[in-house]
Amino acid sequence: MTTPPHHEDHPHIVSRNARYGLILFAVYVVLYGGFIYLAVFATHQLSRPWFGGVNLAVGYGFGLIFAALILALIYMFLCRSRHHHS
Amino acid sequence: MLYDSSFAAVGIFAGFVLGVLVLSFYLGRKKQSAKGYYAAHGQIHWAVNGVAFAGDYLSAASFLGICGMIAFYGFDGFLYSIGYLAGWIVALFVIAEPIKRLGKFTFADALDSRFNSRGIQLAAAISTLVVSVFYLIPQMVGAGALITPLLGLPHYAGVLIVGVVVTLIVVTAGMVSTTWVQFIKGSLLVFFCAILTLMILNRGLTTDPEAESHEPVNIIAADSIPAERIMAAEGPWADLPFVRVVNPGNLLHPIVYRKLDDGRLAEAQVMRVTTDTTGSQVVWVNGKVQGRGEGEGDLYPVGSVLELPDGQTETGALGPAEFFKVFGESTIATWSKQVVHESDRVVTTVYYPKPTKGSDLLVPGQYFKGVQSDSFTDKLDFVSLMLALFCGTASLPHILIRYYTVKDQASARKSTIVGIAAIGFFYILTLYLGLGAMTSGAMDPTSTNMAAPLLAKSFNDYLFAIISAIAFTTVLGTVSGLIMAGSGAVAHDLCENVFKIPMTDEKKVLYGKAAALLLGVGAMILGILFKKFNVSFLVGWAFNIAASANLPALVMLLFWKRTTKQGIAAAIIVGMISSLGWILLSGQTYANVYGLNPADSPVPFSQPGLVTIPLGFITLIVVSLLTPKPEHSVAEELAEQQEGDNDQ
Incomplete structure (x- = not known):
């Protein structure tokens, strides 16, 4: 279920985990920044109907929450697959 | 608003707290290390x-x-x-x-x-x-x-x-x-x-929620009130978007309406706190002393759909996406307040409804006005x-x-x-x-x-x-x-x-x-x-x-x-x-x-x-x-x- 601590603590693994973390973090920053940009500079865009009659504000908002979870799962998968390779 | 405490609430609350404490004592029974x-x-x-x-x-x-x-x-x-x-x-x-x-x-x-x-x-x-x-x-x-x-x-x-x-x-x-x-x-x-x-x-x-003592939002045309009953907008009321109307049954407590953008008037709820010379306070709500006794009153609960799309009165069960779609096409009564200091001894708070498009409530800007x-x-x-x-x-x-x-x-x-x-x-x-x-x-x-x-x-x-x-x-x-x-x-x-x-x-x-x-x-x-x-x-x-x-x-x-x-x-x-x-x-x-x-x-x-x-x-x-x-x-x-x- 959990990997042995000494594998996870290897400096090589640590730095690769950190690099993947930062890349995924950057992806989320772009998504979050996009939302704030729309909210502040193009609020009318957010009122556009988007999916099933739901407007873009609600869609984007829910999307940010789902994106956080999906990126988190991708991160877990990347960290785990690296461990198997090592 | 005044609330009634209920035995069910007290019982469930006491059960929660007791359960949590028992668990704590159970977990804490062993001698502890710093890491523990x-x-x-x-x-x-x-x-x-x-x-x-x-x-x-x-x-x-x-x-x-x-x-x-x-x-x-x-x-x-x-x-x-x-x-x-x-x-x-x-x-x-x-x-x-x-x-x-x-x-x-x-x-x-x-x-x-x-x-x-x-x-x-x-x-x-x-x-x-x-x-x-x-x-x-x-x-x-x-x-x-x-x-x-x-x-x-x-x-x-x-x-x-x-x-x-x-x-x-x-x-x-x-x-x-x-x-x-x-x-x-x-x-x-x-x-x-x-x-x-x-x-x-x-x-x-639904446009008619079943909540107890709910009263529908009362919106009237401005000319439906006789001019002689409208009080002058003076003193602290001078620049405010309210109309005060003499209440023949209760001359001390006028009925207050909020002027809407379309010229109509929406009836507000009024809470007045008066302080006498001895410093004791009385809270008046919609013209009555606040309380549960005979002749007393309280603010009524608020928040309702004014209009649903296609003139419906209730939608029945909605899906997760459909809920937002219907909400966006409806008109909702949202409530705000305005505090008016009438004198050193009288402070009035007006709670008033405002018909708001659902679509406006589903984008930023109602609270963070800076956004817009x-x-x-x-x-x-x-x-x-x-x-x-x-x-x-x-x-x-x-x-x-x-x-x-x-x-x-x-x-x-x-x-x-x-x-x-x-x-x-x-x-x-x-x-x-x-x-x-x-x-x-x-x-x-x-x-x-x-x-x-x-x-x-x-x-x-x-x-x-x-x-x-x-x-x-x-x-x-x-x-x-x-x-x-x-x-x-x-x-x-x-x-x-x-x-x-x-x-x-x-x-x-x-x-x-x-x-x-x-x-x-x-x-x-x-x-x-x-x-x-x-x-x-x-x-x-x-x-x-x-x-x-x-x-x-x-x-x-x-x-x-x-x-x-x-x-x-x-x-x-x-x-x-x-x-x-x-x-x-x-x-x-x-x-x-x-x-x-x-x-x-x-x-x-x-x-x-x-x-x-x-x-x-x-x-x-x-x-x-x-x-x-x-x-x-x-x-x-x-x-x-x-x-x-x-x-x-």
Whole structure:
């Protein structure tokens, strides 16, 4: 279920985990920044109907929450697959 | 509004509290080591820890505050949900694993792991205490606000109950019992909010909610009132958008209407507080003395759909997406208030409805007016808040210490993901809960904080009792986490590492418990003193201070080899003092706390994060460059640390 601590603590693994973390973090920053940009500079865009009659504000908002979870799962998968390779 | 306490509520609440205490004593029966007290032996399962993250994080501000804000302002409340959740991305991708790797019991441990500096320990301990106390006060005030409708007890009783129960939880079994309390609370909160959401969708939207004593919103044409009954708009009423109409049956208390944009008039509810020469006060509500007796009255509950699409009166059950579609096409009565100081002895508060398009309530701008304003600094204020929410989570000490309760980085990572799933799911529910409350016909126009429990009440009293008891346990879970973080900062960081008091393992636990007791008593006193303080305000302070003081130090330590101990200590102190100073000088504080004109405030916008977070980074960089370079790089230090850990 959990990997042995000494594998996870290897400096090589640590730095690769950190690099993947930062890349995924950057992806989320772009998504979050996009939302704030729309909210502040193009609020009318957010009122556009988007999916099933739901407007873009609600869609984007829910999307940010789902994106956080999906990126988190991708991160877990990347960290785990690296461990198997090592 | 006046509330009836119910036996069901008291029973369920007492059951919750007793259950939590029994669990605590059961877990605390063994003799404890320091690692057990501060970090639950590092043996909490990652899934339990993940849900405990949710229990720790979803505070009264999250649950009551966000639901209430959505219920009164629509989508703007949901912006807090988005920002609070986004903060977890910083926690997972940047902070979680290094924090787990570097530290032992507290956040100061992690910062100081490379330097052995008393300056860092002192600065980090002070910032932990400041953030924890600012976060504690609104939780305690929230507890007091909840206990009044739930048990019919005064505000201070709620504060004392929370203080005593939480201190018992923390002192008996430290982080072990704190974790289980948070786990139980997190699970219950998410589960029952999901049930409530299903009930909202199943009920759908209706123009005639069944809530007790609901009265429909009364909107009339302006010319339907005889001119001779309209009172002159003079004195404090001169420039206000209200029309006062003589009430022939009650000449002292005119009926008040709000002028609408289309020229029609909407009947408002009026609360007048009169003070006589002896100083005693009488509260009048809609022309009657407020009370439950003969001839007395109270504000009626509000919040309803005025018009549904296609002239429907009720929609029946709606799907999750259909709910927003129909809501967007409807017209909703949203309620606001205006306080009018008629004289030294008469203060009138007018609660008035405003027909609002559902589509306008599903985009930002009803509360954060700056979003739609042309002023650039108003827009910056909003951006600054969203930045503080994003950066604040990963810097909150009571969240950071939860990384020491699991055994390794993999567990830290997995528990954060479970936390994100639970918290994210809950935040999605908040939008349904808030909009459901807005249209439930059960809202108290005087209190945004009671929206979620009153929404439950619009279904049935048992659900009200359960949701109220959960809201109360919400306070217990968060407060116990905060007291744990504060107790670690006092005993481990200050006494052991800064003042160098020699400590055995047993003494460390004893000091921790003594610190928890002191913090518990302090929290109770502050909770009573700050009774009238705006609680969401203080939560904003805590996030801003945490982000400005702690985040630059954490991030730069991990990613910049040139970081020095002086740089870290300076960044924490500068970040903390600048954000605190900015808040104390902000327009919001001028208006809400000092009662001064917000335009006189020397700072251009209220939320400091946009300025003080970068200031923390700049301070760290400048001071580090001015002080001698550390001997080892971060990577070397980390490697040595890990080898040391693995040898143990």
